[in-house]
Amino acid sequence: MGLVQLFFSYFKDLVGREVTVELKNDLAIRGTLHSVDQYLNIKLENTRVVDQDKYPHMLSVRNCFIRGSVVRYVQLPPEGVDIELLHDATRREARGG
Amino acid sequence: MVVGLRNFTERVGDGAGQPVLNADNGEELMHVESGVAIVLGNHPPESPGTLFISTKQVIWLSDVDRAKGYAVDFLSVSLHAVSRDPEAYSSPCIYTQIETEENDADSEGSDSECDGTLDLSKITEMRLVPSDPSQLETLFEMFCGCAELNPEPNDEEEEEHNWIFSADQMEDDATDLYRPIQDLAVYAKEYFLSIDLYKDPTAENFLNEFNV
Numbered sequence: 277m278g279l280v281q282l283f284f285s286y287f288k289d290l291v292g293r294e295v296t297v298e299l300k301n302d303l304a305i306r307g308t309l310h311s312v313d314q315y316l317n318i319k320l321e322n323t324r325v326v327d328q329d330k331y332p333h334m335l336s337v338r339n340c341f342i343r344g345s346v347v348r349y350v351q352l353p354p355e356g357v358d359i360e361l362l363h364d365a366t367r368r369e370a371r372g373g
Numbered sequence: 374m375v376v377g378l379r380n381f382t383e384r385v386g387d388g389a390g391q392p393v394l395n396a397d398n399g400e401e402l403m404h405v406e407s408g409v410a411i412v413l414g415n416h417p418p419e420s421p422g423t424l425f426i427s428t429k430q431v432i433w434l435s436d437v438d439r440a441k442g443y444a445v446d447f448l449s450v451s452l453h454a455v456s457r458d459p460e461a462y463s464s465p466c467i468y469t470q471i472e473t474e475e476n477d478a479d480s481e482g483s484d485s486e487c488d489g490t491l492d493l494s495k496i497t498e499m500r501l502v503p504s505d506p507s508q509l510e511t512l513f514e515m516f517c518g519c520a521e522l523n524p525e526p527n528d529e530e531e532e533e534h535n536w537i538f539s540a541d542q543m544e545d546d547a548t549d550l551y552r553p554i555q556d557l558a559v560y561a562k563e564y565f566l567s568i569d570l571y572k573d574p575t576a577e578n579f580l581n582e583f584n585v
Contacts, residue, residue, distance in 0.1 A: 315521070340452060
């Protein structure tokens with residue numbers, strides 16, 4: 277199972293949770309994870325911009341589609357993360373890949 | 374492939390109609406929406422115009438000026454959304470962010486406003502305002518579908534996954550050799566911790582050799 281596939285499966289389990297997506301252009305958007313696809317494109321609902329001073333025009337949008345290739349980080353809710361599981365899976369993946 | 378927004382002037386026939394698409398590339402027209410105004414960055418809206426969504430790009434052609442048109446590849450559309458917040462923009466619209474070439478000197482979201490000239494390569498925000506706002510959800514879904522058709526070209530699995538486990542690894546050329554040893558040291562540390570041996574200076578020295 278490739279690494280992208282790993283994260284795809286991981287993010288699918290987070291659907292419905294609040295996440296913050298930080299893009300490579302420094303924009304950070306918070307919203308409910310609606311769906312994710314195999315390219316790690318992300319759809320968020322009830323989104324709002326984290327730093328409104330930088331991007332005042334965006335403010336709040338109901339639905340948002342973010343291209344996977346422009347995502348820098350996805351900040352996850354702590355209760356949504358099983359660190360040990362993720363750690364083991366990625367380590368296994370790195371060795372096997 | 375051009376990153377960002379660009380001028381688009383190739384029209385079929387006598388110039389009144391549809392944009393010329395690259396059929397050899399498999400490009401197909403997915404949706405046409407008339408009565409759409411386009412807003413580039415902070416510039417005033419341009420209208421009337423027609424929006425053409427193909428499998429590869431978004432094209433807007435002016436209805437009155439046959440030499441005016443803009444296009445952007447889906448590869449350059451970083452995000453898109455339905456904007457209904459009147460504080461963000463007076464009319465409901467599709468809001469998009471466009472990836473541009475790296476240009477650190479420029480401020481985000483702005484274009485050359487000082488002299489009013491439109492520099493397409495610097496446009497990072499584009500709004501498409503349909504005269505029929507009930508079409509917004511359809512347009513949003515169309516954008517989603519076409520974006521999914523355009524993943525990054527080199528998105529295939531890489532031969533090597535260059536995963537970093539520690540800052541030290543960044544400088545180490547022999548990471549492939551080092552990694553199993555580092556892993557072992559991490560496990561050793563966990564074991565020693567579990568049996569309270571980590572406080573033993575001997576064990577600590579041993580582990581320090583592996584930067585654990």
